[in-house]
Amino acid sequence: MSRAHNFSAGPAVLPVSVISQLAAALPNFQNTGLGLMEISHRSVAFDRVHRSAEERLRRVMGIPDDYKVLFLQGGASLQFLMTAMNLIGPGESADFVLTGTWSQKALKEAQRVAAGRAVWDGESTRFDRLPTHIEVDPKAAYLAYTTNNTIYGTQFQTHPETGNVPLVADMSSDICSRVVDVAAHGLIYAGAQKNLGPSGVTAIILSPWAMAKSPGGLSSMLDYKLQVDKRGLFNTPNTFGIYALERVLAWIEDMGGMGPMTERNEAKAAALYAEIDRTDFWTGHAVEENRSKMNITFRTPTAELDAKFLAEAEAAHLMGLKGHRSVGGLRASIYNACEPESARALVDFMRTFETSYG
Ligand SMILES: Cc1ncc(COP(=O)(O)O)c(C=O)c1O
Missing domain, CATH: 3.40.640.10 (Type I PLP-dependent aspartate aminotransferase-like (Major domain))
Structure with missing residues (x-):
């Protein structure tokens, strides 16, 4: 499967x-x-x-x-x-x-x-x-x-x-x-x-x-x-x-308990925030110093592009990225069980999306 x-x-x-x-x-x-x-x-x-x-x-x-x-x-x-x-x-x-x-x-x-x-x-x-x-x-x-x-x-x-x-x-x-x-x-x-x-x-x-x-x-x-x-x-x-x-x-x-789990979660979050900060195409919702390492909230320049992002992400088997209805935009929840490979797949997808529509 x-x-x-x-x-x-x-x-x-x-x-x-x-x-x-x-x-x-x-x-x-x-x-x-x-x-x-x-x-x-x-x-x-x-x-x-x-x-x-x-x-x-x-x-x-x-x-x-x-x-x-x-x-x-x-x-x-x-x-x-x-x-x-x-x-x-x-x-x-x-x-x-x-x-x-x-x-x-x-x-x-x-x-x-x-x-x-x-x-x-x-x-x-x-x-x-x-x-x-x-x-x-x-x-x-x-x-x-x-x-x-x-x-x-x-x-x-x-x-x-x-x-x-x-x-x-x-x-x-x-x-x-x-x-x-x-x-x-x-x-x-x-x-x-x-x-x-x-x-x-x-x-x-x-x-x-x-x-x-x-x-x-x-x-x-x-x-x-x-x-x-x-x-x-x-x-x-x-x-x-x-x-x-x-x-x-x-x-x-x-997995080694909280020490290794903290490192694993920090690495996933760092990779995603680095991509959000890499160009002006993406805007993060939270101010930098208060950013969550569990729920990454961000958006593209327009609501239309957000919708396109979600549709194309789903087609590429990247699921559950819709922002909460009270914030809109996009949200990647990267809890403990989210594999680093999934965070990498999302970063790659964001890079490709930005190249196509940025
Ligand atoms: C921080 C936080 N508190 C409370 C809740 C509500 O939890 P429950 O649905 O278990 O009542 C949630 C649900 O997402 C949450 O994220």
Whole structure:
């Protein structure tokens, strides 16, 4: 089977070796005679998978021992609400850095159940940059930020400095793509469908602060304390998704972990940005110093040429390059599993396109 070059923003490309392992596990999981999706989430076989997924995530990210890890459903979007319900105490308010659609949604969901305010808003420049300074309320329950903006193509290179105010991070589109200081965060969440596996699983990493802050007694499914007590097995988890995530993490470890993965991702991004900067034909959306290494947003001189680019790219098996509807233009998502060969194929295609139409 020949596979296209996949630049989808998510769900996104998975390592071929993982897909083969998933395919083999569907009819007969580890010689049990039962398919992966047909065994109990409380079986010994699945328990092994579940524990291994957690151990691997801990190793890959360097998660401190006193932090908890959950794999829940509901996507990052449910975490917009759960973080606020669990972590903003009575009379408190949380601060939000608005770097695009996802942080806007996070603030909106938080405001349904608690107080939240924007401390910085990048909308006036179409979210093409990140703040150089954030004025955090020292009394804020936490500061929420999106490490990588999937739609506009910006990415924090380091976490914001907040003094004693805990940090809550949405890492949906760059988790496990580079080294991160987990211990600097009060809580991290990420939908798996970009860097960790299929949709339907969300990784949540909770510090002792988050565990102490969660009041308990909330609606069961929305209660971090209860979910941690039940090890994420209060109800039936996404067993297939957790196995896929475990296999993706095994692949990351086989690749050498975060050091080599960071280098691999930086090299792919550098090649694409070099091509964008090589001539005036291309315009990048994000300002240079805030460019994402995961989602490269750019455009040709006209909307008509963007459309032609997409049609010709698809004919050449370069898929998923349409920019998000709120930005337009083009977007190449080059998550962990995007092979360097795919980035090279895109650079070559851009070169040819520019020669033909520039
Ligand atoms: C940064 C970020 N946060 C949140 C979301 C929403 O994730 P979900 O669809 O898992 O709720 C996305 C989806 O693309 C995202 O990129």
